[in-house]
Amino acid sequence: MSPPRIPFKFETGQQLSPTHLIGNFQQIANDVTKSQNRHWTYDSFELDFTGLASGSNLAERYFTIKAPKGYEILALELEVYQAAGQTISITCSATNSTVCSVTTAGATTKARKYQKQNGVKVALDTAVTFTYSSTSGTNTACRCIVHFRSSRWSNATRTEYTDTSVLQIASGDTVSATQLNTEFSSIESAVTADSDATHDLKIYVSSYRNVGTSDVSTQKRDLPLPAAGRTWSRMLSYIATAASSSDVFSWDLLDQNAASVATSTISSTTGSATVQDEASTKEVEPITPDEGFSGSSATPGVIPTGTTITQTWGSQVWQSVSNTGGSITAVASSYYQFTGGGTTFVNQYFDITDVFSGKTMALRVYVDNVRAVETIINIPGYGLVQFYPGVPEVHNPTGSHFSQVTGAWFILVFQFNVGNTVSYIAGTAYTTTGSAMPTGAQQVRLGASAGNAAPEMRVSDVAVWDNVTVTDEQIRAFFSGNGVQTTDPSDPTDDYNLRASARVGTTADVKLEYAVLYQV
Amino acid sequence: MTLVTLSGVISAANLNTNFSDKTSTLLTNMKSGNETTQKTLRVFDLTNAIAASLRTYVFTPLDDIELQGLRLQTYSTNASLVITGTLKAINPDTAVEYTKYLMDQTVTITNTSVVGKSDTHSSFTSPFTVLKANVSYQLQLSSASATACDKALLILLAKVRRRTR
Numbered sequence: 102m103s104p105p106r107i108p109f110k111f112e113t114g115q116q117l118s119p120t121h122l123i124g125n126f127q128q129i130a131n132d133v134t135k136s137q138n139r140h141w142t143y144d145s146f147e148l149d150f151t152g153l154a155s156g157s158n159l160a161e162r163y164f165t166i167k168a169p170k171g172y173e174i175l176a177l178e179l180e181v182y183q184a185a186g187q188t189i190s191i192t193c194s195a196t197n198s199t200v201c202s203v204t205t206a207g208a209t210t211k212a213r214k215y216q217k218q219n220g221v222k223v224a225l226d227t228a229v230t231f232t233y234s235s236t237s238g239t240n241t242a243c244r245c246i247v248h249f250r251s252s253r254w255s256n257a258t259r260t261e262y263t264d265t266s267v268l269q270i271a272s273g274d275t276v277s278a279t280q281l282n283t284e285f286s287s288i289e290s291a292v293t294a295d296s297d298a299t300h301d302l303k304i305y306v307s308s309y310r311n312v313g314t315s316d317v318s319t320q321k322r323d324l325p326l327p328a329a330g331r332t333w334s335r336m337l338s339y340i341a342t343a344a345s346s347s348d349v350f351s352w353d354l355l356d357q358n359a360a361s362v363a364t365s366t367i368s369s370t371t372g373s374a375t376v377q378d379e380a381s382t383k384e385v386e387p388i389t390p391d392e393g394f395s396g397s398s399a400t401p402g403v404i405p406t407g408t409t410i411t412q413t414w415g416s417q418v419w420q421s422v423s424n425t426g427g428s429i430t431a432v433a434s435s436y437y438q439f440t441g442g443g444t445t446f447v448n449q450y451f452d453i454t455d456v457f458s459g460k461t462m463a464l465r466v467y468v469d470n471v472r473a474v475e476t477i478i479n480i481p482g483y484g485l486v487q488f489y490p491g492v493p494e495v496h497n498p499t500g501s502h503f504s505q506v507t508g509a510w511f512i513l514v515f516q517f518n519v520g521n522t523v524s525y526i527a528g529t530a531y532t533t534t535g536s537a538m539p540t541g542a543q544q545v546r547l548g549a550s551a552g553n554a555a556p557e558m559r560v561s562d563v564a565v566w567d568n569v570t571v572t573d574e575q576i577r578a579f580f581s582g583n584g585v586q587t588t589d590p591s592d593p594t595d596d597y598n599l600r601a602s603a604r605v606g607t608t609a610d611v612k613l614e615y616a617v618l619y620q621v
Numbered sequence: 622m623t624l625v626t627l628s629g630v631i632s633a634a635n636l637n638t639n640f641s642d643k644t645s646t647l648l649t650n651m652k653s654g655n656e657t658t659q660k661t662l663r664v665f666d667l668t669n670a671i672a673a674s675l676r677t678y679v680f681t682p683l684d685d686i687e688l689q690g691l692r693l694q695t696y697s698t699n700a701s702l703v704i705t706g707t708l709k710a711i712n713p714d715t716a717v718e719y720t721k722y723l724m725d726q727t728v729t730i731t732n733t734s735v736v737g738k739s740d741t742h743s744s745f746t747s748p749f750t751v752l753k754a755n756v757s758y759q760l761q762l763s764s765a766s767a768t769a770c771d772k773a774l775l776i777l778l779a780k781v782r783r784r785t786r
Contacts, residue, residue, distance in 0.1 A: 107644065111633035125640045132647050139783040143684035144658050151675070178681055182674035209672050215681065242674040248683050253783065278627040285627075285639050292646050301783070303658060320696040320738050321772045324661065 119272050126284055133291045143175075145248045146304040148231055150191075154239040161310070163232040165339060166617055170302045172251040174221040174229075177201035179214045183240040191245045194230040195221045201245070208241045251302035307352075307599050308615035323355075326597040339615050352616040355598040390463075390564035392455070436467070436561035461566045467559040657689065660777040662760045666769040667704065678760040678775075679711065686779040688728075688750040693741045693762075696772040697734040703765040706730045706775035710752075711759045734770055752779065 109121045148164045174195060181189045183205040189212070190202040201216035223229050231245065307324040428440050599616060625635040662678040664671070693706045709727040728750075732741040752758055762773050 109640075111636050113633045115633070117631075117633075122636075129640065129643050129647070132644075136647055138785045141784045141786060142781050143682070143784070144781055145660075145680060145682070147660070147678070147680075175683055178679075180679055182672075209674055211674070213679075241672070244678065246680050248681075250683070278629065278631060281627050281631065281636075285643075288643050292643050295647070301781075305659075321665070324663070325692075325694060325774060325776065326659070 119274065122276075126288065129288050130291070133288065133295055137291070137295050140253045141250050142253065142301040143248070143250045144301075144303060145178075145246050146306050148191075148245045148247065148306060149308050150233040150243040150245060151240065152310060153233050153235070153243065155187075155235040155237050157233075159232075162234065163230045164306065164308070164615060164617075165228050165230050166247075166304065166306075167226060167228040168223065168302060168304060169225060170251060171225045172223055172249045172302055174198065174218045174223065174247060174249050176218055176248040177214075177216045177231075178246040178248065179203055179216070180242075180244050181205055181212045181240055182208055182210065182242040183212070183235075184208055184238055185210070187238050188236045189240065189243065190234050192232045192234065193218070193221070193247075194228075194232070195223050197221050205238075205240070249302075249304075253301050304617065305599070306615060306617050307601070309601055322601040323598040324600075326599060339617075353598075353600045355600055391567040393462075393564035394562070436559040439558040439560070455565070459567070463562075463564050464560060465562040467557075467561065469557045658686065658779055658781050660760060660779075662706075662762060662775040664762050664773050666771065667762055667764045667773045668767050668769050669764050670767065671764070673761065676762045679757055680760075681757045682752055682754055684754050684781065684784060686752045686781050688752060689778040689780055691728060691730045691743045692774075692776040692778065693730045693732040694772075694774040694776070695732050695734040695739045695770050696737070697739070697770045698736060699768050699770070700733075700735050702734040702768060702770045704732045704734060704770055704773050705763050705765070706732075706773075707759075707761050707763075708777060709759055711757050730775075732773075 109125050111117065111121070146166075150162070153162055174193065177191055177193065179189070179191055179201045181203055183189065185205055185207045187205045188202055189205060190200050192198075192200050197220045198218055199216055201214050203212045203214035206212040231247065233243070233245075305324075305326065309322070428438075430438050430440070601616070625638050627635055627639075660678065660680055662676070664676045667676060688708075691706060691708060693704060695702070695704050707727050707729050728743070730741055730743050732739055760775050760777060762775050764770055764773070
């Protein structure tokens, strides 16, 4: 698509031309219409039915897809290798779908069917199953690719198409400022509607059959997802077991620091051989904080670039202070950088004055060349003065306290109870009893490090939630959408990994486990 | 940027500001439509004796996609295993392979395993190779060794553009 045309530039002192004015309105109206109309994306996902027999348990033979956005199934592409003469079919449960069947041609000879689908539209949150069946025998290999298209308009914050009116002005007319403002507002609404609809549905399915626990490394269980900068909206996991199983199985979505940003855990039901789905639903929608800023996102705040390092958001002012010869700078609108004066950055700190009672605060920090951070957060007189692994969401590669760290990102989460205690956020066995919370505004400080030469700490994101229940995953989702991810989709060093995780109980009878990951 | 509310004598600068702001926003919207997708071929215990059917993935995109990169990842308890990944256009219904739609060549990527995880990555830059709609493409992994590579992954990264229909 050609880019929007450059509008005519008006010059001071020249007579306003109605033609140019109308022309500018018209071309923007046309361009926004063109942009809005390009809302379809085509994609596909793969279902692996390899190794299935005609008599395999039904639970082993189907995948369930329950997408958070609507989509339209366009075709099923089936490829099978099996001894000749058998019929393999994939049946889709969606309304109007057509069964995709093929007659096998040999264990090493490809049999293929490309079955178009007509009018198979799947609404959001509607479970669709794809079921394998065969007349006889066991396939050597069988894969089905489901082709679909989705509209970027069908996201959760759906914004309808907005017609853009064009002001008609004749030469000699008197045009009021109000009319022009109305016209600009109309165009702004259309452009905003276009830019709000940014989500395109992507579906990734990773499956394992009969994967044991002891003989499979974590790396073998990883599915790399190289394109970071994505927002994952949902992960569903499923398990199909024999009747006696009592296995627990889970999938983790790991970020580039091998930190889990989403987990979906499921347990098989003893005496059942059914797929567990609803209980495993895992939404990974972030929750918007009430205060704070994000270093890499314009919403809801951006760290200013340059020497002005006071961040204002709402009624709060976040102020960084340095008084030990080091420096604090705002770097490229993405983070505050604390650089040591010599080997320390003692007394460089980041302030917010707030009443923390009942609030949850999370920070994303990066440290490099740091031997020990003595005080990472301090509410004077009220604990939280030491940085220990008991703090949840601290992804410390050293496995100990904050020592000898070279180049690592951390998410620190603190929850301040209402009333009279200070405690860490739930999700850890660590217990502490704090002192009474102050009633007035209090100050939070970051910093105070004794480190190696040229120690560095960055604070890229701070978020505070007021008196709401915030789960660990919501916090992680918030940061994963606003944090350190790069946006270069071709950079393989910026992995996510979808990892099948350990389970307990018997393993021999576990037939199929799979996760479906959705991106919008 | 927000619209400048016009009043009284309207300046050329304010008109220009309002028009330019919406035009630049439109440009951003259009660029945001380049969504990345990936196709993944995963093979466990890959050796030179594994049948092609078990190490091949055929897909037929319904829309043109731009090839962004190929990635070959191995995880192995044995070093020095030479693993090769290929991408080429094929006729899916016969054994005939052709290269009409794919730069007249097979795209190949090779990885020599180490103990643990090893990655190889090929990037493609503008002008991107386009995998054409309704043409079948094949991802295939192969090994030169009889010693098994615990896991091999061939990942195709591509961009999908938004369309009007």
